[in-house]
Amino acid sequence: MPAISVIIPVYNVEKYLRRCLESVQNQTFEDWEAICVNDGSPDNSDKILAEFAKKDKRFKIVNKENGGLSDARNAGFKVARGEYILYLDSDDFIHPQTMEITYRLAKRDGSDIVSFTYDRIYRPQLMIRHFLHMDTDNVIPRRINKKYNVANVQTLITDDVYEYATEKTHNAGDKKKKWLIKHCQVWKNLYRRDLIADMPYIKGILFEDFPWWSEVMLKNPRVTIVPLPLYFYVPNFGGIVLSAKQLRIMKSLCEGLTASYKIYKQRASEYQMKQWSKNFQWHFIAKAFGKVKRLDNEDDMVVARNLLRGLNRNGVLSNPPTKEMEKLRDNIMEFIAVK
Numbered sequence: 183m184p185a186i187s188v189i190i191p192v193y194n195v196e197k198y199l200r201r202c203l204e205s206v207q208n209q210t211f212e213d214w215e216a217i218c219v220n221d222g223s224p225d226n227s228d229k230i231l232a233e234f235a236k237k238d239k240r241f242k243i244v245n246k247e248n249g250g251l252s253d254a255r256n257a258g259f260k261v262a263r264g265e266y267i268l269y270l271d272s273d274d275f276i277h278p279q280t281m282e283i284t285y286r287l288a289k290r291d292g293s294d295i296v297s298f299t300y301d302r303i304y305r306p307q308l309m310i311r312h313f314l315h316m317d318t319d320n321v322i323p324r325r326i327n328k329k330y331n332v333a334n335v336q337t338l339i340t341d342d343v344y345e346y347a348t349e350k351t352h353n354a355g356d357k358k359k360k361w362l363i364k365h366c367q368v369w370k371n372l373y374r375r376d377l378i379a380d381m382p383y384i385k386g387i388l389f390e391d392f393p394w395w396s397e398v399m400l401k402n403p404r405v406t407i408v409p410l411p412l413y414f415y416v417p418n419f420g421g422i423v424l425s426a427k428q429l430r431i432m433k434s435l436c437e438g439l440t441a442s443y444k445i446y447k448q449r450a451s452e453y454q455m456k457q458w459s460k461n462f463q464w465h466f467i468a469k470a471f472g473k474v475k476r477l478d479n480e481d482d483m484v485v486a487r488n489l490l491r492g493l494n495r496n497g498v499l500s501n502p503p504t505k506e507m508e509k510l511r512d513n514i515m516e517f518i519a520v521k
Contacts, residue, residue, distance in 0.1 A: 184240075185213040186281050186372070190440045191254035192231065192273050193221040193515040198273040198416065199230045205414075206276035207238060211282040216241045217258040218272075222248030224294060227272075252383035252390045254367075257381075265321050267378065269369045272393030277412040279330055284372035286332050287406045291339050294403035296372040297363045302324055302409035312419050329349065330410065338407045343399050344457035346407060349465040361407050366462075370413060377403055387434035392466055396442040396458060400449055429485060430477040435470040436489045439463065443498045460503045464510070467499065471514055 187204055191197065206216050218231050218241060228245075235241040246257055249434075255269065266288060270276060284296040304323040311318050338361045339345060347363040363370075369390045381397055383390045443463065446455050474486050493499050494515070502508045 184214075184215040185265045185285055186211070186266045186267045186268055187258075187262035187375070188214060188216045188270050189255055189262060189280075190216060190218045190270050191221055191251050191258065192218055192272045193223045193248065193251075193254070194225050194229050195223070195272040196212070196225045196227045196230060199227050202270065202275050203230070203234050203241070205278070206241075206270070206279050209278050209281045209510070212283060214281055215262070215264060217237060217244060217262050218242065219244045219246065219254040219255075219258045221246060221250070221254040250386055252385045252387065256385070256493070259378075262375070264521060265375055266409035267373045273367055273379045273416050274369070276329075277326055277410075277413050277414070279332075280412040283330060283332050283335065283408065283410065283412065287337060288356075288374065291337075291406045292404060293339065293406040294374045294377045294401075295343075295398075295405045297405055297407050298362070298370055298372075298410050298412045300367075300370065300413040300415045303411075305415050305417055309417055312417075319470060324415065325411055335408055335410060339404070340407065341404050342397075343403055344454060344461070345404050346405070347395075347399060348461040350461055360409055361406060363405070366391040368394060371452050373398075374403075377401060384438065384510050387437050389434050389438055389466075392435075392462070393438040393442045396439050396462060398418060398446055400445065412452070426475045429482045432470050432473040432486060432489060435466055436493055439466055439470065439493060439498050440496050443496065447497070456503070458520065459501065463498070463505045464502060464504075467493070467507075467514075468510055469498075471510065471517075474517065487518050487520065490514055494518065 190202065203216070206214070206251055207316065217367065220228050220231060220243060229242070231243050231428065235243050242261065244261060246254070259267065264287065268281065268284070276471070286300065287296045301323055303325070307319060308318045311321065321478065343363070346361055349365060380397060383394050446458055466497050474483070477483055477486060499514060502511045
């Protein structure tokens with residue numbers, strides 16, 4: 183049984199896939215398997231996967247019909263054998279010491295999760311180069327060659343993930359800012375397999391990370407936070423997002439909110455509900471409602487109203503935690519009152 187299973191969904195990424203797989207192959211930690219889930223990719227990704235699997239038996243290929251990111255991650259988890267799970271998107275890549283650092287800290291601290299961060303210089307650098315019509319495919323992050331001494335890296339260990347996990351923006355003077363687990367991206371953490379074994383991703387939605395991470399927090403995991411930029415995130419340089427895509431995002435957010443709210447009403451303590459509501463729930467309500475201004479036809483507006491009415495019926499819009507959120511709820515109620 184390998185120490186770490188890396189689950190890599192693959193779809194239409196032949197341009198980036200080799201770099202992603204090489205970042206796994208070049209790890210300073212060797213006890214891993216990479217579960218590469220070919221999600222019905224129509225390009226040459228399958229040939230690249232076969233090439234890596236032929237040279238290194240630690241690369242395992244799962245072929246399936248296209249079902250989306252959530253479905254691919256679920257399929258990968260079913261065959262993963264590792265004690266710990268690491269998720270990696272196939273257009274991104276990781277620092278050579280990612281597994282070494284996270285595994286050693288997990289074992290040292292007895293943690294269920296080791297949370298790190300992504301390189302916040304690399305992503306803006308790519309965005310600027312894209313805006314200036316410069317090459318973005320061959321940019322090597324400066325910090326990918328940095329060598330860390332695991333014994334000397336600063337960490338914070340907590341048994342209260344709600345104190346540090348958030349979608350909110352914190353001011354620069356907040357002493358806690360360095361240790362915040364910002365946003366819900368699942369690829370910023372190493373997970374103990376047993377912690378997440380009964381938690382599949384919701385199939386067919388966007389922003390699937392949000393409801394999944396919300397449920398993870400409910401398990402009161404012990405977390406080691408190590409604020410090192412071990413993940414290199416490549417932004418999507420897509421063009422104008424059409425109204426239909428905005429509506430799909432809104433549907434996904436509302437589905438995730440409804441599912442998470444139901445679970446929290448059933449299982450959360452008063453403290454967990456309060457923290458989740460303040461730091462996650464209402465952020466995503468605002469995000470969903472914000473899509474309304476991007477809709478460009480009345481049919482989509484009708485669907486949007488019905489989605490928000492569904493949130494209201496299911497109690498998701500009840501008990502806003504701040505004055506600002508009360509105002510947001512009032513604006514939503516005014517919007518859905520239109521017939």
